Amino acid sequence: MSIRHVRTTRRAGAAALLAAALAFSLTACGGDDGTGKENTGSSSSSGTGKDQPSKGGDGKTYPDKSKVLGTFKGPKGVDLIVYGAKRDSGGFLTISGEFKNTGTEDFTVPIGWQGLExxxxxxxxxxxxxxxxxxKEKKRYYVLRDTDNRPLTTTDYAxxxxxxxxxxIFAQFPAPPxxxxxxxxxxxxxxxxTIEIS
Structure with a gap:
């Protein structure tokens, strides 16, 4: 067998191996589950209780505001009002509420709200x-992330x-005991x- 023939065979083999590896990696790491929707790896809870967040006519989800669990005073007249702290069967705790600007001026959101990571x-x-x-358990819980390190909270708000x-707003955490x-x-x-967990 000539040296030229050996080189050609090696190149063809290497190209075939590279193509197979690329096809495998696209299949293994793809986010498409065949439904045309991207799979982000995050979980969501469903429920039909009356104190669950409800869908508005504009397609957005709004918390039930019939009960205030806590109001936390912030800078320049901005309050954090918490309406819900609900456990779900998946072991998560979802905090829902709103930021309310009670001041007379627009409030620029500090970069620190997104965290230091x-x-x-x-x-x-x-x-x-x-x-x-x-x-009680001497533990601190941080906002959950999906597989792409996106935090499971409200994002890109005004x-x-x-x-x-x-x-x-909402934010999802691991549920305490x-x-x-x-x-x-x-x-x-x-x-x-502190707020009560329902």
């Missing part, structure tokens, strides 16, 4: 800096928050306090 911050505005504190307007009935909320620039 570069992998999270690269996805833009979020509530990645929010944490929950379980003083900035600035206009005077006398509000922004609906069922024996924990109260949890502390910490968020940069806001007063800290």
């Amino acid at each position: 570069q992998d999270v911050a690269m996805h833009g505005r979020s509530l990645g800096a929010m944490t929950l504190v379980d003083s 900035d600035p928050i206009k005077a006398n307007t509000s922004v609906e 069922t024996s924990t009935t109260e949890i502390g909320i910490q968020f940069p620039g806001f007063a800290t306090g």
Whole structure:
């Protein structure tokens, strides 16, 4: 067999191996589940209870505002109002509420709200800096991330928050043990306090 023939055979083999590896990696790592929708790896809970967030006519999800669990004072007249702290069967705790600008001026959202983790911050505005504190179990809980490090919170909300307007928000955390009935909320620039878990 000539040297030229050996080189040609080796190149063909290497090209075939590369093509097979590329096809395998596209199949294994693809986000498409065959339905035409991207699979982000995040989980969501479903429920039909009356205190679950409801869909508005504009397609957005709004929290049930019939009960206020806590109001946390922030900078320049901005309040964090929490309406819900619900466990679900998947082991998650979802905090829902709103930022309400009670001031007379627009409020520019601080970069610190998205947290200090570069992998999270690269996805833009979020509530990645929010944490929950379980003083009974002496544990701190951070906002959950999906497989692409996107925080499971409201993202890309309005900035600035206009005077006398509000922004609906949510943030999802690992659920504390069922024996924990109260949890502390910490968020940069806001007063800290506890809320009841439902």
